[in-house]
Amino acid sequence: MLDYFMPQASTFSGDVDNVFLMIVWVVGFWFVLTLATLAYFMIRYRHREGVKASYVTGEKHSENKWIHYPHYVIILCDVVLIAGSIMVWVNVKQTLPPKDDTIRVIGQQWSWAFIHSGPDGQLDTEDDISTVNDLHVEVNKVYHFELQSRDVLHNFSVPAFRLKQDMIPGRTITGWFEATQVGTYDVQCAEMCGHGHGIMGGSITVHTPEDYQRTMEAIKNGTYESDYLKRLENDPIPIAAKRPQVSQNTVNAGEENLVSSN
Amino acid sequence: MSQTATVQHQEAHAHDDHHHDQSFLSKYIFSVDHKVIGLQYMFLGLLMAALGGFFAYAFRMQLAFPGEAVPGFGVVSPAEYNMMITNHGTIMIFWVAMPVLIAAFGNYLIPLMIGCDDMAFPRLNRLSIQVFFVSILVLLLSYFVEGGGFGGAWTSYPPLSSVAEYSLTNWGSSLWLLAVTLEIVAFLIGGVNFLTTTMNSRAPGMKMTDVPILVWTINIAVIMFMGSVGPLVAGAVMLFMDQRLGTTFFLPSAGGDPVLWQHLFWFFGHPEVYVVLFPAMGVVAEIITTFARKKLFGYRAILYTIIATGALSFIVWAHHQFIAGIDPRMANIFTVTTVLISVPIAEMLFCYIATLYGGSIRYELPMLWAVAFLVTFLVGGVTGIPLGSSGTDLFFHDTYFVIAHFHYTFFPIAIIAMFAALYFWYPKMFGRHMNKTLGLIHFWGTVIFFNGLFMPLFLLGMAGQHRRIYNYQHFPDLASADLQGIRIFATTSLVLLLLFQIPFVWNFFSSMFTGEKAEANPWKANTLEWAAPSPPPHGNFKELPVVYRGPYEYSVPGNREDFWPQHMPDRN
Numbered sequence: 146m147l148d149y150f151m152p153q154a155s156t157f158s159g160d161v162d163n164v165f166l167m168i169v170w171v172v173g174f175w176f177v178l179t180l181a182t183l184a185y186f187m188i189r190y191r192h193r194e195g196v197k198a199s200y201v202t203g204e205k206h207s208e209n210k211w212i213h214y215p216h217y218v219i220i221l222c223d224v225v226l227i228a229g230s231i232m233v234w235v236n237v238k239q240t241l242p243p244k245d246d247t248i249r250v251i252g253q254q255w256s257w258a259f260i261h262s263g264p265d266g267q268l269d270t271e272d273d274i275s276t277v278n279d280l281h282v283e284v285n286k287v288y289h290f291e292l293q294s295r296d297v298l299h300n301f302s303v304p305a306f307r308l309k310q311d312m313i314p315g316r317t318i319t320g321w322f323e324a325t326q327v328g329t330y331d332v333q334c335a336e337m338c339g340h341g342h343g344i345m346g347g348s349i350t351v352h353t354p355e356d357y358q359r360t361m362e363a364i365k366n367g368t369y370e371s372d373y374l375k376r377l378e379n380d381p382i383p384i385a386a387k388r389p390q391v392s393q394n395t396v397n398a399g400e401e402n403l404v405s406s407n
Numbered sequence: 408m409s410q411t412a413t414v415q416h417q418e419a420h421a422h423d424d425h426h427h428d429q430s431f432l433s434k435y436i437f438s439v440d441h442k443v444i445g446l447q448y449m450f451l452g453l454l455m456a457a458l459g460g461f462f463a464y465a466f467r468m469q470l471a472f473p474g475e476a477v478p479g480f481g482v483v484s485p486a487e488y489n490m491m492i493t494n495h496g497t498i499m500i501f502w503v504a505m506p507v508l509i510a511a512f513g514n515y516l517i518p519l520m521i522g523c524d525d526m527a528f529p530r531l532n533r534l535s536i537q538v539f540f541v542s543i544l545v546l547l548l549s550y551f552v553e554g555g556g557f558g559g560a561w562t563s564y565p566p567l568s569s570v571a572e573y574s575l576t577n578w579g580s581s582l583w584l585l586a587v588t589l590e591i592v593a594f595l596i597g598g599v600n601f602l603t604t605t606m607n608s609r610a611p612g613m614k615m616t617d618v619p620i621l622v623w624t625i626n627i628a629v630i631m632f633m634g635s636v637g638p639l640v641a642g643a644v645m646l647f648m649d650q651r652l653g654t655t656f657f658l659p660s661a662g663g664d665p666v667l668w669q670h671l672f673w674f675f676g677h678p679e680v681y682v683v684l685f686p687a688m689g690v691v692a693e694i695i696t697t698f699a700r701k702k703l704f705g706y707r708a709i710l711y712t713i714i715a716t717g718a719l720s721f722i723v724w725a726h727h728q729f730i731a732g733i734d735p736r737m738a739n740i741f742t743v744t745t746v747l748i749s750v751p752i753a754e755m756l757f758c759y760i761a762t763l764y765g766g767s768i769r770y771e772l773p774m775l776w777a778v779a780f781l782v783t784f785l786v787g788g789v790t791g792i793p794l795g796s797s798g799t800d801l802f803f804h805d806t807y808f809v810i811a812h813f814h815y816t817f818f819p820i821a822i823i824a825m826f827a828a829l830y831f832w833y834p835k836m837f838g839r840h841m842n843k844t845l846g847l848i849h850f851w852g853t854v855i856f857f858n859g860l861f862m863p864l865f866l867l868g869m870a871g872q873h874r875r876i877y878n879y880q881h882f883p884d885l886a887s888a889d890l891q892g893i894r895i896f897a898t899t900s901l902v903l904l905l906l907f908q909i910p911f912v913w914n915f916f917s918s919m920f921t922g923e924k925a926e927a928n929p930w931k932a933n934t935l936e937w938a939a940p941s942p943p944p945h946g947n948f949k950e951l952p953v954v955y956r957g958p959y960e961y962s963v964p965g966n967r968e969d970f971w972p973q974h975m976p977d978r979n
Contacts, residue, residue: 146869147802147869149869150866150869150870150871151870151871151884160798161798161799161801161802164796164798164799165793165799165802168792168793168796168799169793172789172792173789175753175789176785176786176789179756179757179760179785180782180785182760183760183763183778183781183782186760186763186764186766187763187768187778190699190763190764190765190766190767190768191767191768191770192767192768192769193767196767197700197767197962197969198699198700198701198765198766198767198961198962198969199701199765199766199962200702200961200962200963200964201701201702201704201764201765202702202704202705202706203702203703203704203705203706203708203758203761203762204705204706204707204708208704208705209704209705209708211757211761212704212705212708212754212757212758212761215753215757216750216753216754219749219750219753220747220750223746223747223749223750226746226792226796227742227743227746227796229796229798230742230746230796230797230798230799231739231742231797231798232798233797233798233799233801234735234738234739234742234797234798234801235739237798237801238735238738238797238801239735239736254573296566296573297564297565297566297567297570297573298564298566298567298665300730300805302805302873304802304806304870304871304884305871305884307801307802308801309730309801309802309804309805310730310732311730311731311732312732313659313665313666313732314566314659314660314665315659315660316659316732318732329883330884331871331882331883331884331885333871333873333876333882334873335804335805335806335873335874336564336805337489337559337560337562337564337567337875338567339489339558339559339567339573339574339575340485340486340489340558340575341485342485342489342875342876343485343488343875343876343877343878343881344485344878344881346881346882348883
């Protein structure tokens, strides 16, 4: 159902969509049944001259069984929904499959810094490649991401991956994804982060292996042009409030904390 | 009680000797009469609803036509956009839903429904409305300080809300926080009063199971409010100290923890949903029994489910934080509790629907609103499941699906149930009926365009559109003409929804003077407020009523009439 609006671009996006579809069917059944009953009662028992209402207390078992029996079914439905939901959750958030590569995502008011590990596959080495608002990954590879924030809460969200995780200053939050479809998708900040929250977007591009190598070379040589920056230049609305300098103390304290928590 | 009443009568008498201005002041502005205070809460709440509605108009216009000047406001800057969405939410919850549903109708109806002459503590009651009034002034002040009003969302997560360099609204944040805290103080004062009054001032013969559901729901809401608000106030004080005194409770760079605030906030924030829901459910219960001429199906069952829902709602708060960086294993526990809340809530709705079975339903205006409440709230209820279950919240968290979902709960609660109550008790409050044609125009306009506004937002949420973003043209996946068309459709519906409130405003004020005169019990209802004259005089009842039976004895076999008021000793 969700794939009507968006591609399923990661390994677990299909699972999330399936749980949603299951909820739609189960909950939709109860919704239609309840509405139909309500509509039937509303029409059947409308006021008519000479017809008196009946006297039902709803306290006797013969009466309130009509409420209780559906309830046992609802509890059963709940158990199914909870089980389906937790299975997906455990897969996405509680397990960490072995990685092929690592990226670091750093949020700050109001842009993303993405650090790619480079050819050696290790972060914090000389061949790391940093980009702004422009993330590049290879298709069918398991990525671990390290989320960090320099100032306030942000949220790294890729709707096409069905992926979302808050970023908290002072912490490094680890997670994973594996992209399955080549293409460029939105990265949105999904946690209110100040005046510029509305422009804190970026893009993630899923490449084939050859294409990925070419792009990374271009970034290293300075010949790559970011689509995202070009889009922002065409922004019809100027950002009215320019961000002033953050006091040096706050920034330094934050930096130290970032380093120490790594 | 009688002592208090005597004192009031003396006061009123004393003021009669003074100038006319003073007597107006003491009668309408500094009154201790529960009915006047209730109406004061209602008018203030409706004024704030107009302000919240105006904010909604301005930011929805910005979303539909980004960057263009909004008629009546001008070009919306990102800072103003954030300020308006933040304050729209804050106002609608703290200054509309709570004052109108709980404070206004609670104040007006509790003493009438339990058959006494006034609240247990009339002066405390006056203090409550005065603190509430000050809280409004503080909130309004926050829009005019340097940097503008607070724009960090109504949840006000630190460090954004605690560090002025991040929020860029130095005093705006603090005044906003102060206003919310003052509003909470006003409600605590009022809540003490509600509980004491219900416990001590019930009419002779009124057992706890003879108390109307509305009085029960308001009191349970107050108890829940008192149980949940402590952590929030503690958090608010810590946040205020972070802002103004340089403490670092929520600042990670100095050893604080921003997630702590989220726990404190949502420990209050989720029960708060039910705090405003229960009075709305109470209003609807009173109305459907009256117009279906049926006894409420399962009075005790409804009461128990309300208490069960209330208790459960205290252990679901972290479903707002699944992806906030808490231990992921916690999400499993909170998914279970959250999804299980569907059980008591569904039971309650089923009881309401079962009440209609075998009835003789008259579709007067209050009944139309009550049915609209059941239908729209049902939509709100079922769409909560994908959000409460962690596996799908991965995707839906903070999307427009959430916005659509909680407006399908809050709009029925704060607006539809409020209108149901207004149309139902208007004859009691002002002694006259509202115009039915204007009422029908208002009803259909509101209900149709409410759905036109929020149904499309479910689609936008499924398309992955996040909240609190002032222009979706920055996001290529969301900038398509189709999605923009949906946004324009929703905004158009909002404008029409607001326009259809004009007949209501006209109807509300003109009917006070020209409406058809109403008798004491125009709807032929059972509860005690209908035993008082319309409008009830100071002191409410000519003689205080005695209660003989429960509030919902409609269509009892053997009676000539199909209703049997609580205070009537003999068969009716």
